[in-house]
Amino acid sequence: MSSPLLGYVDREGPLHALSGVSKLALALGVVLGAMIGFDVRYLAAVAAGSLVLWAVSGVRLRDLSVVLWLITIFMVLNNIGIFLFAPGYGTELFGTRHLLLDGPWHWDVTSEQLFYQLAVTLKYFAVLPAVLLFVATTRPPEFASSLARLGVPYRFAYAVSLALRYIPDVQREFRTISQAQQARGLDTSRGAGLRTRVRNLSSVLMPLLLGTFDRIESVSAAMELRGFGRGRRRTWLVSTPVRGRDVLVMLIAVMLLAVPVALLVVNGGRYWNPFV
């Protein structure tokens, strides 16, 4: 079995032991903090923190390699896109223009633009490790219960956690179907041309989709029979109690939110401007 695309990674680690609520608070603190703040110093600090967190968490890069690759590709495309369509945005923001490289048409490279794109890139490094770590170190039932504790409707929270719970099963099913179709000569491996691959992939995805629908049907019948959705609230068997270190983590989360707000005032805007 290949490792799951995205989901709980069953290893011992300091983050695994934390309560789901505090981890969710931390992830939310990082996400909101990075949304408000565009101060490069702040983003660099959070990004460094996120990377340290990943290093100590016991989660390995290859556990989530597919997702990490997708994000990396997206990050690179995002940066290229910004430069192609708005190469002068940095100058606009910071009000100065330090030319580094005189490019064709309006594609001049300026320090301001690089600085702005650095901030954008740092956001990826600040936010994504924190969010991925939350998913990877929180067991799906607790994942759902912590979402519900923070006020997300439990049906929604449960749906998300159930989806995560079934990712490995769907992957296994995908593998079996794909192998059976390859044995019939429908090559979906790297050897085949792109067009053939895409066409053959459809003969794997169709059975997978239909099978998944059947499965959703039977799971939902079973859940209804066992009283899912009967009340406006439900209780949860699994929820790690909130302990001292969880309180500490939640305080950090609040700080992560407070710092960019304070910086808004100090900097007199969302950006820290080193160019003046």
Next chain:
Amino acid sequence: MTAPLLELRGYTFQYRAQAEPTLHDIDLTVRRGEKIAIVGASGSGKSTLLHALDGLIPHHFRGTASGTVRVAGNDPAQVPLVETATVIGTVLQDSNSQFVGLTVAEDIAFSLENQQVPRAEMPSRIRRAAELAGIGDRLEDAPQALSGGQKQRVAIAGVLVDDVEVLLLDEPLANLDPASGRAAVELLDDLHRDHGRTIVMVEHRLEDVLHRDVDRVVLMSDGRIIADAAPDQVLASGLLEEHGIRPPLHVTALRYAGAPVTAAQRPSRSTDIALTTQQVEAVRAWVEEGSPDDGSADAQRSRDERSGDAGIALDLRDVRCEIPVGPDRSSVVLEGITAQVRRGEMLGVLGSNGAGKSTLARVICGFESLSGGELRIGAADARGWSLAERGEHIGFVLQEPGQMLSRPLVTEEIALGLRARGIGEDEIARRTTMVLEACGLAPFRSWPVSALSHGQKKRVTIACVLALEPEVLILDEPTAGQDFAHYTEFMDFLRTLHAAGTTVLLITHDMHLALEYADRVLVLSQGHLLADEDPAVVLTDPALSARADLVTTGLYDLARRCGIEDPHRLVHRFVAEDREVRAAQGDAG
């Protein structure tokens, strides 16, 4: 007499998408403390009947109903689903896909969580339900770590946690190997006997159900109740065969011997039946009359003939397979398997769930890689072959036909693999016609795949694989979940393919299937090869059967009780006669 707990009066139901009612004028009463088995062929309406009781009709499945339904005095259609669920606990088929928790304890807790039971009260109730269902020692385990039988126990515990009075089970034995099936039947019996639960189960594996007593057998056919009586009466009535249910084998054997059972002899179990001296004599005479070389020697001869000139199709030498099961963990699923498959053979691979049978097939097809040993396909070492290359020699038919069908039309589905191999359109047309004919699908050639029954879809997948003209055909649990009529039809079809020269590998946990159809069986247990033998020898070797978690059929007990020295002679006699009788029925029908 106690008051009826479940009651249907003149109940008729038609699904919204169906042209005709699935249930007609059903009258059924279940009293508190009863244990009832509902049997019937596929499509007889038995699952629909369960859902009329548990409230999924009309709350989940819609349609029009008439007549009355009462569950503990209430109409399930009029009260919320959860209210019915406080009386009736339903265990659906395929407990695997119902597992919502990440551990056993979480799954059992699901209903308690929904009722907002405080967290502190949960562990004790979970423990009690789990112990009742015989899964108390696995509370912290993940679903992947459990066998099919254990998952089902979790599903049962998940409804017992609510102190329900009634357990409804939809084909509880369908995905279980015989040994776990018997264990499940024993568990249900304990819940009934020692804990006063009322039990209603739908199942067509009647012999396994009758491993423990039931109060009544309800026989359904075409949406109607045909019989509703004590099991002994139903067995003696001859109605089961007429409506596509296989009676226990010892009952059929006695009928073939010309000494059919009566209700008074309590024929439910081969171990308890009160055999008369006439019956014992009749069985002995019947076995004698089929001359000794009728069965085993016959099979032996055909084997010798084949092995003489035909080559080796598959050659496994010390095969080992290790599969990763999580981050940094792996388990050895196959170890030291050495066996050969000769061309033209029909070989069974027998073993309980998790014995490594499917993995063996997957290794042969290249779905899993070898971690030791050697695999030769024909005369060549298969190492480094791609899946497609192996697919030219070996056709693997998955257990679930849905996993292989991706095109809307039957002919397109068959052509798909041929086109991918660059075969010309003329040749595709020729092969399509040929396999449609061979698989009995010619009348359906222009049908949409979605309009076919489960068994027909399975034939389409076989047709697709056969069209590629492989030397060996591997089928994973070819008859799982099919009723007797479909089972017979399907297996006879496989036999015609085999007679036409295809080498067939049957992967199954069904001893009787292997006995009836395989020339030879490989018995696997916990990844090791226990035996490579004539199936009748395996069947009549209780020690071997027990080690492999297989179950000897009632024929073995019957032979023993009739004082027949070589039980496999009775077995061969039975298989031969059964074949004739069914062939005659086939011609007549």
